[in-house]
Amino acid sequence: MRxxxxxxxxxxxxxxxxxxxxxxxxxxxxxxxxxxPTTTGRPGTTVSPATTNGPTTVVAPGTTRADEGPAPGQxxxxxxxxxSTRTVTGTSTHQATALLTAVRAARHxxxxxxxxxxxxxxxxxxxxxxxxxxxxxxxxxxxxxxxxQVLGARFENALDADLTKESAPRTYTGPNRFRPATxxxxxxxxxGGFEGxxxxxxGVNDRVDFRVTTLQSPPRVVVDLRNH
Numbered sequence: 001m002r003x004x005x006x007x008x009x010x011x012x013x014x015x016x017x018x019x020x021x022x023x024x025x026x027x028x029x030x031x032x033x034x035x036x037p038t039t040t041g042r043p044g045t046t047v048s049p050a051t052t053n054g055p056t057t058v059v060a061p062g063t064t065r066a067d068e069g070p071a072p073g074q075x076x077x078x079x080x081x082x083x084s085t086r087t088v089t090g091t092s093t094h095q096a097t098a099l100l101t102a103v104r105a106a107r108h109x110x111x112x113x114x115x116x117x118x119x120x121x122x123x124x125x126x127x128x129x130x131x132x133x134x135x136x137x138x139x140x141x142x143x144x145x146x147x148x149q150v151l152g153a154r155f156e157n158a159l160d161a162d163l164t165k166e167s168a169p170r171t172y173t174g175p176n177r178f179r180p181a182t183x184x185x186x187x188x189x190x191x192g193g194f195e196g197x198x199x200x201x202x203g204v205n206d207r208v209d210f211r212v213t214t215l216q217s218p219p220r221v222v223v224d225l226r227n228h
Contacts, residue, residue, distance in 0.1 A: 067215065068115055068222065069108060077110035080226055083209035087128025090214065090221070092157055094121030098219065099171040100160040100198055103188060105180035111211075111224040112182040114202055116153065119171065122219040123158035123198075127151065127212050134201050137192025146179070147186035147203025151210065153223065155198045160190075184208060184227035 070078065092098065102117035130152035133142045160172040176190040187203040208226040215222055 068106070068113060068220075077228065078108065078224075080111055080209060080211050080224060083211040083224070083226060085129060085207055085209055087126060088210075088212040089127075090122070090125045090212070092122055092124045096120045097196065098123035098155070098158045099162060100155070100158060100193075101171050101218070103172065103174060103190075103200065105182055105185050105188060107182045107227065108224075110226065110228055112180075112185045112227045114153075114185060114188065114223040114225070116155065116200070116221045116223075118155075118158065118219045118221075120219075122214055122221065123155040125156070125212075125221050126154040127210070127221075127223055129207060130201070134189075134191060137194035137197065137199055143189060143191050143201065145187055145189050145201045145203040147205055149204050149207045151202040151204060151223070151225070153200040153202060153221075155221070157196055158198045159196065160193045160198055182227070184225050 098118040098120050100116065101119050103115070104117075105112060105114045107113075128151065130150050132145075132150065134145050134150055134152075135141065136143050161168045161170045177187065179187045184204050184206065185202060186205060189201045189203070191199040191201050193199075202223070202225075204225060210223055210225045213222045213224070214220065
Protein backbone atom coordinates (compact mmCIF):
# COMPACT_ATOMS: atom_id res chain seq x y z
CA MET A 1 0.00 0.00 0.00
CA ARG A 2 2.82 2.36 0.95
CA UNK A 3 4.79 1.54 -2.24
CA UNK A 4 1.71 2.26 -4.36
CA UNK A 5 1.27 5.66 -2.73
CA UNK A 6 4.96 6.45 -3.30
CA UNK A 7 4.66 5.51 -6.99
CA UNK A 8 1.58 7.72 -7.36
CA UNK A 9 3.42 10.63 -5.74
CA UNK A 10 6.44 10.22 -8.01
CA UNK A 11 4.18 10.01 -11.05
CA UNK A 12 2.36 13.20 -10.01
CA UNK A 13 5.64 15.06 -9.56
CA UNK A 14 6.83 13.94 -13.03
CA UNK A 15 3.60 15.17 -14.62
CA UNK A 16 3.95 18.50 -12.78
CA UNK A 17 7.54 18.93 -14.04
CA UNK A 18 6.46 18.15 -17.62
CA UNK A 19 3.60 20.66 -17.38
CA UNK A 20 5.89 23.42 -16.05
CA UNK A 21 8.43 22.71 -18.79
CA UNK A 22 5.78 22.90 -21.51
CA UNK A 23 4.45 26.21 -20.17
CA UNK A 24 7.99 27.65 -20.07
CA UNK A 25 8.61 26.62 -23.69
CA UNK A 26 5.38 28.26 -24.87
CA UNK A 27 6.26 31.50 -23.06
CA UNK A 28 9.74 31.56 -24.62
CA UNK A 29 8.33 31.08 -28.14
CA UNK A 30 5.79 33.85 -27.69
CA UNK A 31 8.39 36.30 -26.42
CA UNK A 32 10.71 35.59 -29.35
CA UNK A 33 7.97 36.26 -31.90
CA UNK A 34 7.03 39.59 -30.32
CA UNK A 35 10.62 40.85 -30.39
CA UNK A 36 11.38 40.07 -34.06
CA PRO A 37 11.96 43.25 -36.12
CA THR A 38 9.79 43.68 -39.22
CA THR A 39 10.41 45.47 -42.53
CA THR A 40 7.58 46.70 -44.73
CA GLY A 41 7.43 48.32 -48.14
CA ARG A 42 4.86 49.52 -50.64
CA PRO A 43 3.90 47.16 -53.47
CA GLY A 44 6.29 47.42 -56.40
CA THR A 45 9.26 48.59 -54.36
CA THR A 46 12.41 46.74 -53.40
CA VAL A 47 13.00 46.84 -49.67
CA SER A 48 16.62 46.27 -48.62
CA PRO A 49 19.10 47.71 -46.11
CA ALA A 50 19.23 50.80 -48.34
CA THR A 51 15.50 51.51 -47.87
CA THR A 52 16.02 51.47 -44.13
CA ASN A 53 18.93 53.92 -44.20
CA GLY A 54 21.61 51.39 -45.20
CA PRO A 55 24.39 51.94 -47.73
CA THR A 56 23.18 49.57 -50.46
CA THR A 57 21.96 50.68 -53.90
CA VAL A 58 18.25 50.19 -54.63
CA VAL A 59 16.00 50.86 -57.57
CA ALA A 60 12.76 51.76 -55.89
CA PRO A 61 10.55 54.86 -55.97
CA GLY A 62 9.79 56.39 -52.64
CA THR A 63 12.94 55.20 -50.88
CA THR A 64 16.07 56.94 -49.75
CA ARG A 65 19.58 56.24 -48.45
CA ALA A 66 21.12 57.39 -45.21
CA ASP A 67 23.45 59.80 -47.03
CA GLU A 68 20.53 61.22 -49.03
CA GLY A 69 18.70 62.56 -45.99
CA PRO A 70 19.32 65.30 -43.41
CA ALA A 71 22.69 65.39 -41.69
CA PRO A 72 22.84 63.59 -38.33
CA GLY A 73 21.37 65.79 -35.62
CA GLN A 74 19.79 68.21 -38.09
CA UNK A 75 16.28 69.29 -37.15
CA UNK A 76 13.72 71.73 -38.53
CA UNK A 77 12.98 72.64 -42.13
CA UNK A 78 15.91 72.83 -44.54
CA UNK A 79 15.94 76.40 -45.98
CA UNK A 80 17.36 75.06 -49.29
CA UNK A 81 20.06 77.70 -49.40
CA UNK A 82 20.89 78.63 -52.99
CA UNK A 83 17.67 77.21 -54.42
CA SER A 84 15.94 79.04 -57.28
CA THR A 85 13.87 78.39 -60.39
CA ARG A 86 16.85 78.98 -62.72
CA THR A 87 18.26 76.17 -64.86
CA VAL A 88 21.29 74.45 -63.32
CA THR A 89 24.05 72.82 -65.37
CA GLY A 90 27.04 70.70 -64.47
CA THR A 91 29.96 69.34 -66.49
CA SER A 92 31.24 65.79 -66.31
CA THR A 93 34.86 65.27 -65.32
CA HIS A 94 34.90 61.68 -66.64
CA GLN A 95 35.40 60.56 -70.23
CA ALA A 96 33.62 57.25 -69.72
CA THR A 97 29.91 57.08 -70.45
CA ALA A 98 27.89 57.25 -67.24
CA LEU A 99 25.29 54.50 -66.94
CA LEU A 100 22.03 55.27 -65.15
CA THR A 101 21.20 52.60 -62.56
CA ALA A 102 18.47 54.06 -60.34
CA VAL A 103 15.88 56.83 -60.11
CA ARG A 104 14.06 57.45 -56.85
CA ALA A 105 12.19 60.12 -54.94
CA ALA A 106 11.38 60.69 -51.27
CA ARG A 107 9.90 63.36 -49.03
CA HIS A 108 12.04 65.19 -46.48
CA UNK A 109 11.22 68.00 -44.09
CA UNK A 110 10.86 71.05 -46.34
CA UNK A 111 11.70 69.42 -49.67
CA UNK A 112 11.12 66.48 -51.99
CA UNK A 113 14.32 64.80 -53.15
CA UNK A 114 14.79 63.18 -56.56
CA UNK A 115 17.95 61.12 -57.09
CA UNK A 116 19.50 59.93 -60.34
CA UNK A 117 22.15 57.31 -59.64
CA UNK A 118 24.92 56.30 -62.07
CA UNK A 119 27.89 54.03 -62.41
CA UNK A 120 31.06 54.97 -64.26
CA UNK A 121 31.10 58.58 -63.06
CA UNK A 122 28.83 61.60 -63.21
CA UNK A 123 27.55 62.79 -66.60
CA UNK A 124 27.03 66.39 -67.66
CA UNK A 125 23.57 67.53 -66.62
CA UNK A 126 21.01 70.26 -67.20
CA UNK A 127 18.12 70.59 -64.75
CA UNK A 128 15.43 73.20 -65.35
CA UNK A 129 11.78 73.92 -66.02
CA UNK A 130 10.62 73.11 -69.55
CA UNK A 131 7.52 73.99 -71.54
CA UNK A 132 4.83 71.63 -72.71
CA UNK A 133 4.39 69.66 -74.85
CA UNK A 134 7.05 67.30 -73.54
CA UNK A 135 8.33 65.15 -76.39
CA UNK A 136 10.16 61.83 -76.55
CA UNK A 137 13.72 61.70 -77.87
CA UNK A 138 14.06 60.33 -81.37
CA UNK A 139 10.35 59.92 -82.19
CA UNK A 140 9.26 63.42 -81.16
CA UNK A 141 5.97 62.01 -79.89
CA UNK A 142 4.23 63.91 -77.11
CA UNK A 143 4.66 62.46 -73.62
CA UNK A 144 2.06 63.13 -70.94
CA UNK A 145 3.43 64.18 -67.57
CA UNK A 146 1.18 64.78 -64.54
CA UNK A 147 1.55 68.03 -62.61
CA UNK A 148 1.10 71.74 -63.24
CA GLN A 149 4.79 72.24 -64.10
CA VAL A 150 7.53 70.06 -65.58
CA LEU A 151 11.17 70.03 -64.53
CA GLY A 152 13.43 68.52 -67.18
CA ALA A 153 16.49 66.46 -66.24
CA ARG A 154 18.92 66.01 -69.16
CA PHE A 155 22.09 63.92 -68.83
CA GLU A 156 24.72 63.93 -71.58
CA ASN A 157 27.40 61.31 -72.20
CA ALA A 158 25.00 59.02 -70.40
CA LEU A 159 23.04 55.88 -71.21
CA ASP A 160 20.64 53.56 -69.40
CA ALA A 161 21.87 50.49 -71.29
CA ASP A 162 25.39 49.08 -71.59
CA LEU A 163 26.22 49.18 -75.31
CA THR A 164 29.65 47.65 -74.71
CA LYS A 165 27.99 44.28 -74.16
CA GLU A 166 26.59 42.15 -76.94
CA SER A 167 22.96 42.19 -75.80
CA ALA A 168 23.12 45.84 -74.61
CA PRO A 169 21.46 45.04 -71.26
CA ARG A 170 19.56 47.77 -69.48
CA THR A 171 21.45 49.22 -66.53
CA TYR A 172 18.32 50.98 -65.30
CA THR A 173 15.66 48.33 -64.76
CA GLY A 174 13.15 50.35 -62.76
CA PRO A 175 9.86 51.79 -64.03
CA ASN A 176 9.96 54.37 -66.84
CA ARG A 177 7.00 56.14 -65.26
CA PHE A 178 6.09 56.24 -61.57
CA ARG A 179 4.34 58.42 -59.00
CA PRO A 180 6.12 58.68 -55.65
CA ALA A 181 4.26 59.42 -52.42
CA THR A 182 5.61 62.98 -52.22
CA UNK A 183 3.71 66.28 -51.75
CA UNK A 184 5.37 68.31 -54.53
CA UNK A 185 6.72 65.78 -57.01
CA UNK A 186 3.73 64.19 -58.77
CA UNK A 187 5.29 61.96 -61.41
CA UNK A 188 8.64 60.99 -62.94
CA UNK A 189 8.73 59.93 -66.60
CA UNK A 190 11.60 58.73 -68.77
CA UNK A 191 11.38 60.65 -72.04
CA GLY A 192 14.30 59.04 -73.80
CA GLY A 193 17.76 57.56 -74.00
CA PHE A 194 19.14 58.47 -77.42
CA GLU A 195 22.64 59.05 -78.84
CA GLY A 196 24.34 59.39 -75.46
CA UNK A 197 21.62 61.54 -73.88
CA UNK A 198 19.19 60.40 -71.18
CA UNK A 199 16.14 62.54 -70.41
CA UNK A 200 13.61 62.42 -67.58
CA UNK A 201 10.65 64.71 -66.88
CA UNK A 202 9.65 65.52 -63.30
CA GLY A 203 6.05 66.65 -62.96
CA VAL A 204 5.46 68.97 -60.00
CA ASN A 205 2.46 70.73 -58.49
CA ASP A 206 4.00 74.23 -58.50
CA ARG A 207 6.92 76.12 -60.00
CA VAL A 208 8.93 75.85 -56.79
CA ASP A 209 12.57 76.63 -56.06
CA PHE A 210 14.95 73.73 -56.47
CA ARG A 211 18.57 72.94 -55.65
CA VAL A 212 20.95 70.58 -57.45
CA THR A 213 23.85 68.83 -55.73
CA THR A 214 25.98 65.78 -56.46
CA LEU A 215 27.04 62.83 -54.32
CA GLN A 216 29.68 60.15 -54.78
CA SER A 217 30.06 56.45 -53.99
CA PRO A 218 28.02 55.84 -56.06
CA PRO A 219 27.80 58.91 -58.33
CA ARG A 220 24.44 60.68 -58.00
CA VAL A 221 22.74 63.86 -59.18
CA VAL A 222 20.35 65.08 -56.48
CA VAL A 223 17.47 67.50 -57.07
CA ASP A 224 15.68 69.00 -54.05
CA LEU A 225 12.36 70.75 -54.67
CA ARG A 226 10.77 72.92 -51.99
CA ASN A 227 7.56 71.31 -50.71
CA HIS A 228 6.17 73.90 -48.29
